[in-house]
Amino acid sequence: MQKHWWHTATIYQIYPKSFMDANGDGIGDLQGIISKLDYLEKLGITAIWLSPVYQSPMDDNGYDISDYQAIADIFGDMCDMEELLAQANQRGIKIVMDLVVNHTSDEHAWFIEARENAASPERDYYIWRDQPNDLVSTFSGSAWEYDDKSGQYYLHLFGKKQPDLNWENEELRHNIYDMMNFWIDKGIGGFRMDVIDLLGKIPDQNIRENGPKLHDYLKEMNQASFGKHDLLTVGETWGATPEIAKQYSNPKHQELSMVFQFEHIGLQHKPDRPKWDYADGLDVPALKRIFNKWQTQLELGEGWNSLFWNNHDLPRVLSIWGDTGSYREKSAKALAILLHLMRGTPYIYQGEEIGMTNYPFEGLEQLDDIESLNYAKEALENGENMADIIDSIRVIGRDNARTPMQWSAEPQACFSSSSETWLPVNPNYESINVAAALEDKNSIFYTYQQLVKLRKEAEWLVDADFELMETDEKVFAYKRYTEDETYLVVVNLSDQDQAIKLTCPIKEIIIANTDLQEVINSQILKPWDAFCVRVK
Numbered sequence: 300m301q302k303h304w305w306h307t308a309t310i311y312q313i314y315p316k317s318f319m320d321a322n323g324d325g326i327g328d329l330q331g332i333i334s335k336l337d338y339l340e341k342l343g344i345t346a347i348w349l350s351p352v353y354q355s356p357m358d359d360n361g362y363d364i365s366d367y368q369a370i371a372d373i374f375g376d377m378c379d380m381e382e383l384l385a386q387a388n389q390r391g392i393k394i395v396m397d398l399v400v401n402h403t404s405d406e407h408a409w410f411i412e413a414r415e416n417a418a419s420p421e422r423d424y425y426i427w428r429d430q431p432n433d434l435v436s437t438f439s440g441s442a443w444e445y446d447d448k449s450g451q452y453y454l455h456l457f458g459k460k461q462p463d464l465n466w467e468n469e470e471l472r473h474n475i476y477d478m479m480n481f482w483i484d485k486g487i488g489g490f491r492m493d494v495i496d497l498l499g500k501i502p503d504q505n506i507r508e509n510g511p512k513l514h515d516y517l518k519e520m521n522q523a524s525f526g527k528h529d530l531l532t533v534g535e536t537w538g539a540t541p542e543i544a545k546q547y548s549n550p551k552h553q554e555l556s557m558v559f560q561f562e563h564i565g566l567q568h569k570p571d572r573p574k575w576d577y578a579d580g581l582d583v584p585a586l587k588r589i590f591n592k593w594q595t596q597l598e599l600g601e602g603w604n605s606l607f608w609n610n611h612d613l614p615r616v617l618s619i620w621g622d623t624g625s626y627r628e629k630s631a632k633a634l635a636i637l638l639h640l641m642r643g644t645p646y647i648y649q650g651e652e653i654g655m656t657n658y659p660f661e662g663l664e665q666l667d668d669i670e671s672l673n674y675a676k677e678a679l680e681n682g683e684n685m686a687d688i689i690d691s692i693r694v695i696g697r698d699n700a701r702t703p704m705q706w707s708a709e710p711q712a713c714f715s716s717s718s719e720t721w722l723p724v725n726p727n728y729e730s731i732n733v734a735a736a737l738e739d740k741n742s743i744f745y746t747y748q749q750l751v752k753l754r755k756e757a758e759w760l761v762d763a764d765f766e767l768m769e770t771d772e773k774v775f776a777y778k779r780y781t782e783d784e785t786y787l788v789v790v791n792l793s794d795q796d797q798a799i800k801l802t803c804p805i806k807e808i809i810i811a812n813t814d815l816q817e818v819i820n821s822q823i824l825k826p827w828d829a830f831c832v833r834v835k
Contacts, residue, residue, distance in 0.1 A: 307761060309754050309755075310644060311648075313347050313349050315332065315351075319334060327715075329383050330375060342751060343755070345755070346394070346531065348395045348491045349397060351399055352370055355404055357373070358461070358669065359669050362397075367481075393487070396487050400498070401464060402457060402464055405459075409425075410424075424464060424465055427449070429451055431443030434502055436456060438458050438673050443455070456494075466498045466500075475520075479520070483528060490530070490532050495535055495558075496534065498513055498517075499512045517555065518552070534547055534555050536561075542596075544558050544560060544597055557644060559607065563586060566586060567614070577691060583775060604644070606639065610646070614657055614699045615656050619694065620634070632827075635743070635750055636790060637829065653733055658722075659726070660693045663675055666696070667698055701722055702723065702724060706733045713732075759786060763780055775789075790828070791827055792827075793827075795826060796824065797823070811830035812830070
């Protein structure tokens with residue numbers, strides 16, 4: 300297998316509105332990110348996945364793009380973007396841009412022309428019908444919106460201001476490839492591809508994900524843009540199976556480097572229920588089955604895994620599966636050790652490395668997320684109780700990941716000099732912040748730093764096979780092994796003691812959040828104990 304830089308990389312996701320505000324308007328910006336590059340260099344990450352900073356009316360926080368080749372005023376301008384690229388590259392950090400090409404904003408020049416002139420080439424850049432079918436938007440309600448100006452309905456699988464693009468139009472596709480090459484020429488390190496599995500949709504047949512032409516489009520995209528370069532490309536694919544993931548990420552198919560699969564994230568919800576019906580705690584046996592499937596069925600050379608707990612669309616993993624009380628730091632380290640030692644490219648979401656938690660939302664006035672607000676409106680219309688609605692949002696809503704980064708115990712967590720930030724700062728910032736983490740050599744930050752360094756240096760993390768071990772229900776243990784070496788990873792995913800039979804001789808301790816000798820002597824895992832050792 301040909302090795303690429305992203306095989307040994309750890310990627311750090313930045314949500315620009317929430318990372319660092321340099322100009323005091325309460326909203327994060329590009330100069331804010333530049334000011335924190337030394338911090339990210341200290342963490343050791345290889346690349347930043349930058350959520351959208353393109354020009355946008357911000358109906359969906361930048362995932363509604365009105366100009367792909369301009370920067371939103373709230374973040375700065377193209378000079379700031381070029382400075383970020385240069386400053387990051389000086390520190391050995393690549394910038395991975397968020398590519399949102401399933402849809403645009405309704406304020407994009409293409410859609411404005413399509414709406415004004417039914418005879419224009421741009422009209423066919425979007426999907427229009429005389430009558431809607433029963434397709435539903437991800438953000439609630441019908442996926443079709445009537446346009447008074449043209450007398451037809453347009454498709455929007457997300458917000459009404461996010462009309463879907465028609466990928467069957469060849470001219471549209473090549474305009475997108477030209478835009479991608481614009482960014483490649485600026486020196487970016489790759490693309491994270493938003494809802495990429497929707498590009499082949501056939502709305503008249505109710506086909507959303509994995510349409511029949513999807514992989515043809517991706518092969519064409521590869522050949523017309525990033526395929527000529529050593530770039531990271533990762534597709535967001537909510538419906539992927541290991542076999543589907545191989546279609547995307549097998550090098551011989553010449554499509555993408557890897558995909559985000561979300562099967563483990565599905566455990567946050569009750570089976571076959573809407574997103575907002577959240578599960579009570581983590582089903583550890585199910586998590587083991589899912590990770591085992593992805594680690595063993597996406598074989599080395601035939602595909603590649605991405606590894607993540609958090610992103611901008613998900614609740615904080617500590618709040619939903621960890622322990623936000625007395626075991627906050629230990630459970631954060633345990634979850635990190637469990638994930639980062641599997642085969643794949645790990646992703647860290649901003650604040651994960653210091654153990655940030657969900658926000659204790661009390662009312663709709665504290666929210667910004669279009670999905671959460673639409674859910675609340677629909678739920679209220681259906682007679683649901685406001686307290687129950689807020690409870691669901693407090694656990695599972697997307698704004699949990701989007702509250703400002705907590706830099707210090709200073710006012711507004713030193714995220715902004717403004718007394719009004721676009722989302723409120725979590726009140727626990729006085730104890731959970733970067734400054735405190737950097738001062739404590741046993742903090743979560745340094746566990747992440749150690750794992751990032753290990754990923755760069757330990758060849759077995761790329762090459763070694765994976766074997767799930769049989770253990771008690773709440774213990775997740777696996778081996779990574781090559782012909783010459785075997786590593787054992789053991790994690791107690793609970794706040795209860797768990798019995799373990801650790802009899803093999805330990806050659807080397809790789810990483811641990813506990814006193815390993817005590818574990819060996821007692822054959823008991825204390826709550827959230829986690830370690831990796833070399834046993835051969």
